[in-house]
Amino acid sequence: MSAIPIFSFRISMHGAKYMNSTRKTKKQLIEELDALKERILELETLGKASEQSKREFGKKIGRYFPQVEHMDEAIYVLFDRKYEFVNNKFAELFGVTEDEACSPDFDPMTLVAPESRKFVKNKYRLTSSGEFMTQQYEFTGLKKDGSKIECETFVLLIPYKWGVAIHGMLRNISVRKxxxxxxxxxxxxxxxxxxxxxxxxxxxxxxxxxxxxxxxxxxxxxxxxxxxxxxxxxxxxxxxxxxxxxxxxxxxxxxxxxxxxxxxxxxxxxxxxxxxxxxxxxxxxxxxxxxxxxxxxxxxxxxxxxETEEKLWYLSFHDVLTGLYNRTYFEEELLRHEYGRQFPLSVVTVKIDNLQEVNKRDGIAAGNDLLRRTAKLMKIFRTEDVAARISGDKFAILLPTAEKSIGENAIIRLKNALESQDKHPNNAPLNLSFRVTTVEKRGCSLVDVLKQAEAAIA
Incomplete structure (x- = not known):
């Protein structure tokens, strides 16, 4: 029974103490009110200082860019992920007011389209870590009314307050895109x-x-x-x-x-x-x-x-069966040398005596083999000499700068080559006649000389 009054007493004492703590004198209330006024004044001063700081920063930007408000590009300054300054062009571009963009509650990402936010945030991150000093990039912006614009921005870092701010110039490149x-x-x-x-x-x-x-x-x-x-x-x-x-x-x-x-x-x-x-x-x-x-x-x-032209040209000046030049080309060479300085010159003529006989007895193929074997003998001549098949069974070789002895020596080499060829067991006999005609100087028709040589060896 005695415990109950004690408990009641304690509650009464605590309540009295609380009542005394909340009861203040008039003097105390006035002091607290004065302190509150001082705090409000201090906050207002800080607010004015902040506004003054922004105005001064705007003036500095204006001095740095005298025509910043008249430039075709949008200008902005971003610090601590907030806009510190935007010019009229920037505000008009995105459909916001300058005060709205620079307010503490405004998130710059609201002016960036969702598909570009990750990219732009990464650029901000690189900037804040000091990984670059100047950069240019493009992104898709988002106006206040929700419409999208294509933007190109040029940014550089400038010292500001306790760190570094992003100073940017931005253009609407939607038309260009x-x-x-x-x-x-x-x-x-x-x-x-x-x-x-x-x-x-x-x-x-x-x-x-x-x-x-x-x-x-x-x-x-x-x-x-x-x-x-x-x-x-x-x-x-x-x-x-x-x-x-x-x-x-x-x-x-x-x-x-x-x-x-x-x-x-x-x-x-x-x-x-x-x-x-x-x-x-x-x-x-x-x-x-x-x-x-x-x-x-x-x-x-x-x-x-x-390639067709070259083949036609080749065929027009070459004998298809033997690969040697033909009579047309040989006569052109005679005409070219007729008024040249390579005299004396010699013409060697060669005739296959048994061609018609072999053609009749063994067939055209055997006769063609004789023609090809005769053509191979022409390898004994010099590179500057011109060898040609001039008719069915006759060959001629033009030797520039060659007196008669050189022509006769060429015939000896032809005969030696023929003997070596005839020793082959698979070769049919090849009977050849040779003649050399030498022209000592200019003044006669070399084509006529060829015709006379042909007639002499026939």
Missing amino acids: RIDEELQRSRSDLQIVLNSIPTSIYYLDRNHHFIRANKAFCKSLGLPMESIIGKTIAEIFPNLPKEQLSSFFEINNTVINTGNPKRGFIEILPSLRGRKWFQNDRIPYLDENGNIVGIICISIDISDLR
């Missing part, structure tokens, strides 16, 4: 068209670098496109002769400097499949402003035609 995308689509469409053309087409810049080529050109050289684009012809084919490279560059420079096309000229280029002949038309390559920025070359691969 759209143009670039359109150009890229146009280039892609152009490349598709170029690749559908069977004729080789390529573009060169003013420094002779390949900037575009179609599949036909790449195929003609036997090289992939990545081995061509961005390189010069000298880099692609480092072993090209200097005179060929000089001609290639000279034609390019002429077209670029004069603005006049160059058409129909032939060039030889190497390829993985051997030499290639191209018939070229080169015309100036103009940009959208009409400036010459390079050349466009339309190049027709005429290698097959050229």
